[in-house]
Amino acid sequence: MTSDQTPAQRLPTLEDVAQVAGVSRATVSRVINNIRNVDPQLHKVVWDAVTATGYVPNRAARSLVTGRTGAIALVVSEAENRAADDPFLGAFFSDPFFGRVVGGVLSVLRPSGVHLALVLAGDEDACAKVVSDVRQGQVDGVVVLSLHPHDPLPRLLADAAVPAVLYGRPAAPMPISYVDVATYQGAKLAADHLIARGCQHVATISGSVDMPAGVDRLNGFREAMAKQGVAYVPSYDGGFTQEGGERAMERLLAEHPEVDGVFVASDVMAQGVMTVLREAGKAVPDDVAVIGFDDSSAALATRPQLTTVRQPVEDMAAEMARLLLTRIDQRANRTTSVIFDPDLVARASA
Amino acid sequence: MTSDQTPAQRLPTLEDVAQVAGVSRATVSRVINNIRNVDPQLHKVVWDAVTATGYVPNRAARSLVTGRTGAIALVVSEAENRAADDPFLGAFFSDPFFGRVVGGVLSVLRPSGVHLALVLAGDEDACAKVVSDVRQGQVDGVVVLSLHPHDPLPRLLADAAVPAVLYGRPAAPMPISYVDVATYQGAKLAADHLIARGCQHVATISGSVDMPAGVDRLNGFREAMAKQGVAYVPSYDGGFTQEGGERAMERLLAEHPEVDGVFVASDVMAQGVMTVLREAGKAVPDDVAVIGFDDSSAALATRPQLTTVRQPVEDMAAEMARLLLTRIDQRANRTTSVIFDPDLVARASA
DNA sequence: TCGGGAGCGGAGAGCGCTCTCCCTCTGTGC
DNA sequence: GCACAGAGGGAGAGCGCTCTCCGCTCCCGA
Numbered sequence: 001m002t003s004d005q006t007p008a009q010r011l012p013t014l015e016d017v018a019q020v021a022g023v024s025r026a027t028v029s030r031v032i033n034n035i036r037n038v039d040p041q042l043h044k045v046v047w048d049a050v051t052a053t054g055y056v057p058n059r060a061a062r063s064l065v066t067g068r069t070g071a072i073a074l075v076v077s078e079a080e081n082r083a084a085d086d087p088f089l090g091a092f093f094s095d096p097f098f099g100r101v102v103g104g105v106l107s108v109l110r111p112s113g114v115h116l117a118l119v120l121a122g123d124e125d126a127c128a129k130v131v132s133d134v135r136q137g138q139v140d141g142v143v144v145l146s147l148h149p150h151d152p153l154p155r156l157l158a159d160a161a162v163p164a165v166l167y168g169r170p171a172a173p174m175p176i177s178y179v180d181v182a183t184y185q186g187a188k189l190a191a192d193h194l195i196a197r198g199c200q201h202v203a204t205i206s207g208s209v210d211m212p213a214g215v216d217r218l219n220g221f222r223e224a225m226a227k228q229g230v231a232y233v234p235s236y237d238g239g240f241t242q243e244g245g246e247r248a249m250e251r252l253l254a255e256h257p258e259v260d261g262v263f264v265a266s267d268v269m270a271q272g273v274m275t276v277l278r279e280a281g282k283a284v285p286d287d288v289a290v291i292g293f294d295d296s297s298a299a300l301a302t303r304p305q306l307t308t309v310r311q312p313v314e315d316m317a318a319e320m321a322r323l324l325l326t327r328i329d330q331r332a333n334r335t336t337s338v339i340f341d342p343d344l345v346a347r348a349s350a
Numbered sequence: 351m352t353s354d355q356t357p358a359q360r361l362p363t364l365e366d367v368a369q370v371a372g373v374s375r376a377t378v379s380r381v382i383n384n385i386r387n388v389d390p391q392l393h394k395v396v397w398d399a400v401t402a403t404g405y406v407p408n409r410a411a412r413s414l415v416t417g418r419t420g421a422i423a424l425v426v427s428e429a430e431n432r433a434a435d436d437p438f439l440g441a442f443f444s445d446p447f448f449g450r451v452v453g454g455v456l457s458v459l460r461p462s463g464v465h466l467a468l469v470l471a472g473d474e475d476a477c478a479k480v481v482s483d484v485r486q487g488q489v490d491g492v493v494v495l496s497l498h499p500h501d502p503l504p505r506l507l508a509d510a511a512v513p514a515v516l517y518g519r520p521a522a523p524m525p526i527s528y529v530d531v532a533t534y535q536g537a538k539l540a541a542d543h544l545i546a547r548g549c550q551h552v553a554t555i556s557g558s559v560d561m562p563a564g565v566d567r568l569n570g571f572r573e574a575m576a577k578q579g580v581a582y583v584p585s586y587d588g589g590f591t592q593e594g595g596e597r598a599m600e601r602l603l604a605e606h607p608e609v610d611g612v613f614v615a616s617d618v619m620a621q622g623v624m625t626v627l628r629e630a631g632k633a634v635p636d637d638v639a640v641i642g643f644d645d646s647s648a649a650l651a652t653r654p655q656l657t658t659v660r661q662p663v664e665d666m667a668a669e670m671a672r673l674l675l676t677r678i679d680q681r682a683n684r685t686t687s688v689i690f691d692p693d694l695v696a697r698a699s700a
Numbered sequence: 701t702c703g704g705g706a707g708c709g710g711a712g713a714g715c716g717c718t719c720t721c722c723c724t725c726t727g728t729g730c
Numbered sequence: 731g732c733a734c735a736g737a738g739g740g741a742g743a744g745c746g747c748t749c750t751c752c753g754c755t756c757c758c759g760a
Contacts, residue, residue, distance in 0.1 A: 011486060013716055024740045029718060039738065056486045060419065061716035063410035064745045071467070098449050106470055115488075117421070117465045120456055136361060136406045138465075242651065275653050301592065301651060303625050363746055374710045379748060389708070411746035414715045701760100708755085715747085723740080730733090 012053040021049035032057065063137075071115035072324060073139040074105060075130050077146045077153040078122050097296060097313060098145070101167065104317025105143060112325060114140075127153040134162045140328045143167070143320045149211045163327045165320045169212045169337070177323050177335045179316045183213065186309040186342035187220030188227075190263045190291045193307070193344055195228045197289055199261030204233055205248045205273060207240040207265040214240070217265040217293060234259075238269040245269030249276040260288055261350070267292040267299045267308055274302045274349070289350035304348030312340050362403040371399035382407065413487075421465035422674060423489040424455060425480050427496045427503040428472050447646060447663065448495070451517065454667025455493060462675060464490075477503040484512045490678045493517070493670045499561045513677045515670045519562050519687070527673050527685045529666045533563065536659040536692035537570030538577075540613045540641045543657070543694055545578045547639055549611030554583055555598045555623060557590040557615040564590070567615040567643060584609075588619040595619030599626040610638055611700070617642040617649045617658055624652045624699070639700035654698030662690050 018025045023042060030038050031046040038046075049055075063069050076098070102116075109116050117139055121127045130153065133139055141163030146154055149171040157164040158176040166178035194202050204221050207214035218235055225233050234256055236248035245264060249272065252259060264270040270292035274284060282288050284304055292299055292308035299306035319338050327334070368375045373392060380388050381396040388396075399405075413419050426448070452466075459466050467489055471477045480503065483489060491513030496503055499521040507514040508526040516528035544552050554571050557564035568585055575583050584606055586598035595614060599622065602609060614620040620642035624634060632638050634654055642649055642658035649656035669688050677684070 014718095015716080025717080026719080026741080027739060030739085033718080035719090037737070042739085056482075058414070058716050059488060060410045060413035061745090062718075064408070064414055064716080064747085065718045067745085069410065071465070074468075102468060103470075106468065110470070115421070115467045117467055118424075118452060118456065120453075120460070132406070138409060271651060279653075298651075301621060301648075303629075364748095365746080375747080376711080376749080377709055380709085383748085385749090387707070392709085408746050411715090412748075414717085414746080415748045417715085703760090704758090706755105706757090709753090711750105711752085713748105713750085717745085718743105720743085721741090723738105725738085726736090728733100728735080730731100 011058075012055040013058070014055070017046070017049045017053050017055045020053055021046045067137060068328075069115075069137060069140050070113065071117050071139045072109070072321075072328075073117045073119045073130070073133070073142045074102065075119045075121050075142050075144045075153070077127060077130075077144055077151050078120070078148070097294070100313040101145060101317040104314035105321045107314070108318045108321035108325070114325065121153060124152050127151075127156055131156045131160050131162060134164075135160065141165075141324045143317075143324055146170075149208070161333050163324060165324045165327070167316065167320060171210075171212055175335050177327065177337060179319045179323070179338045179340065181311045181316065181340045181342050183216035183342075184220035184223065186293065186311070187217050187263070188224035189342065189344040190293070190309055191221055191224035191228060193291060193346070193350060194261040194263065194289060195225075195230075197261065197285075197350060199289055201256065201258045202230060202233055202261040202263070203252050203256055203259050204235045204263040205238045205245060205252065205265060205269055206235050207238065207269070209237060211240075214265065221263050238265070238272070240266050240269060242268050242272040245272030246276050247272075249273040253277075253280055253282075261291075262288060263291050263293075265293050267294045267296045267306055270306055270308070270349075271298050271302055274306075285348065285350050291344075291350045295345050299345070299347070302349065307347045307350040308345050310343040310345045312342070316340050361408075362405040363408070364405070367396070367399045367403050367405045370403055371396045417487060418678075419465075419487060419490050420463065421467050421489045422459070422671075422678075423467045423469045423480070423483070423492045424452065425469045425471050425492050425494045425503070427477060427480075427494055427501050428470070428498070447644070450663040451495060451667040454664035455671045457664070458668045458671035458675070464675065471503060474502050477501075477506055481506045481510045481512060484514075485510065491515075491674045493667075493674055496520075499558075511683050513674060515674045515677070517666065517670060521560075521562055525685050527677065527687060529669045529673070529688045529690065531661045531666065531690045531692050533566035533692075534570035534573065536643065536661070536694075537567050537613070538574035539692065539694040540643070540659055541571055541574035541578060543641060543696070543700060544611040544613065544639060545575075545580075547611065547635075547700060549639055551606065551608045552580060552583055552611040552613070553602050553606055553609050554585045554613040555588040555595060555602065555615060555619055556585050557588065557619070559587060561590075564615065571613050588615070588622070590616050590619060592618050592622040595622030596626050597622075599623040603627075603630055603632075611641075612638060613641050613643075615643050617644045617646045617656055620656055620658070620699075621648050621652055624656075635698065635700050641694075641700045645695050649695070649697070652699065657697045657700040658695050660693040660695045662692070666690050 014025045014028050018028045028046055031043055059070060106116055121130050144164060144166045154166055154170040154176055158174040164176060166176060169178055169180045170176060206218040209215050222233050236252050238244040238248035264273050270290055273290055277284055277288055284290055292306045295308045295310035299308045323336055364375045364378050367378045378396050381393055409420060456466055471480050494514060494516045504516055504520040504526055508524040514526060516526060519528055519530045520526060556568040559565050572583050586602050588594040588598035614623050620640055623640055627634055627638055634640055642656045645658045645660035649658045673686055
């Protein structure tokens with residue numbers, strides 16, 4: 001009776017449930033994991049016993065024998081040249097985008113009882129650690145937010161053939177799963193909208209052109225404008241920052257004062273663009289129509305509010321989680337990609 | 351030699367290290383965990399063997415026997431009346447604040463190898479689940495971001511006497527650890543700054559007065575102004591939202607057009623305030639000086655940039671993690687609170 | 701010289717679970 | 731009526747680790 005002295009302290013185990021249900025440990029395990037056919041009556045008896053005892057499987061014990069942890073990591077990879085505690089990483093975290101991804105991923109993970117561990121990979125060493133963490137079974141797989149085009153992490157993950165899903169197409173082609181948005185289509189939505197408004201002098205402020213998102217948004221927009229009969233579209237690199245957006249808009253205004261429509265490759269840059277336009281005495285959208293990209297919360301913070309191309313971040317993040325869970329489940333080494341359609345969210349700026 | 355057929359597949363275990371080092375499993379364990387005095391020479395031999403084999407302790411096995419998981423949860427508790435997948439939760443995640451907390455917590459956790467699991471508690475059931483998760487050893491403890499004054503989670507955690515640390519003082523007094531900022535002092539910084547500027551007609555836009563932060567920032571400001579000889583300060587409730595800030599500022603301007611200095615209880619509200627002031631043709635800071643609170647990224651997004659009371663979010667979050675780890679380590683049920691000093695970050699708006 | 705204690709390392713028992721065997725029992729076909 | 735298949739359930743091994751015992755060695759003082 002030693003073990004019964006502190007019944008409130010000791011958590012119920014399989015053994016306890018088995019005893020209450022009058023079956024063996026193995027049977028309880030089968031019921032809990034839905035394995036093989038267990039007699040329906042017994043099935044119910046076991047579940048009743050589970051409820052009665054308040055039994056919850058012990059993760060550690062289960063992990064130990066299955067070799068799975070029931071946890072995946074969300075890796076925010078900042079690796080390139082900055083230290084992990086660099087203020088810049090904080091700045092990224094400050095971006096609304098991060099939280100939306102977390103929300104999307106968790107919406108899928110919660111029902112399946114999988115934990116989400118947060119990991120920051122600030123440099124190449126940290127990236128290597130991420131890979132070894134997966135191989136050593138600290139987590140079953142990773143979803144990755146990679147912030148730089150030269151981030152070594154995607155390559156490392158692909159080489160290690162480890163369960164992983166990226167947010168956004170990797171900068172270089174490699175065998176790794178990812179979700180992305182149909183950027184060309186999004187840029188086309190913006191182009192068509194500006195044309196439909198009657199804009200005669202359209203320009204674009206692009207993101208960094210060494211990032212897939214930067215290149216695709218620029219090229220997609222140009223292509224769509226070409227289809228509309230506009231052969232040339234001036235473009236300025238805003239580097240995906242608010243500050244960069246301001247500088248780019250200043251140059252655009254200086255060199256093309258006749259501009260009456262701008263496609264800005266991110267909402268954050270668009271914030272800067274709006275500021276510059278206001279200071280230049282240009283009314284939005286009457287003098288200059290502005291369209292952003294992402295539909296982040298920045299789009300709601302501007303006045304007038306920003307018309308933008310909506311990237312379904314939450315849905316994409318949820319799909320990442322789904323792809324990863326499938327991959328882990330099947331233990332097969334197949335890579336997949338899922339591309340989402342963007343929408344145009346028409347607000348006041350265009 | 352069965353087990354040696356696929357040496358690349360099987361991860362090294364304590365046993366393997368022991369064999370290489372020529373000692374027993376127990377000794378390797380002692381070395382790894384720094385327990386008792388092990389002969390320094392042997393110590394080195396063991397570490398060499400660890401390096402040689404590439405051994406990494408198996409979390410699950412360790413957990414199983416120690417009863418610790420080596421993971422803590424960051425709980426974002428939205429519990430009050432909304433469902434977990436409600437868009438509002440997404441909106442919270444969009445707030446820069448969240449990411450800063452994560453960064454701070456991780457900076458402490460990473461060195462100690464503790465995992466950070468993200469948990470969303472959208473309703474009271476989810477809160478109960480959080481508590482049982484800790485009791486059932488899914489995680490060793492929790493750090494909590496509680497978003498509503500009537501959130502049941504802090505109470506549940508306190509009652510269960512579970513290792514937990516809150517961000518911000520709980521709405522009602524209870525035995526639970528927390529970190530907070532010296533709000534009165536912060537409000538005083540703002541008051542003194544406005545007075546020093548020569549503002550004659552000072553008002554404040556407060557947050558929700560049913561939240562500790564809302565009440566304290568308002569009362570602290572009033573008290574500080576009183577000390578400066580200003581007996582009455584008009585106040586308007588902006589509910590901690592940008593929209594609410596706009597409405598409050600509109601009313602303030604209508605009822606006190608002579609206002610020349612405003613303390614706004616959050617940067618997000620201040621964004622709205624700035625918009626309204628601009629539309630009303632008031633120059634900031636010449637006509638009206640504006641001071642915010644938080645030093646969030648919203649403070650950098652306004653033009654002119656916002657003078658604000660800086661809440662050292664990252665430091666506070668780091669301290670939360672530290673307090674929690676200590677609490678878990680000692681297994682003692684003592685509650686502590688740590689209060690941080692705010693700074694005034696002088697930018698252009700005041 | 702010997703007893704005793706401190707220091708150090710090994711043996712071995714589990715932690716709670718899954719999963720492979722194997723046994724039992726029922727039902728079916730000849 | 732018997733062999734056999736097949737399904738349901740039990741026994742038990744063992745996942746990798748920690749930690750309690752226990753025994754050995756070595757040094758010191760008597």
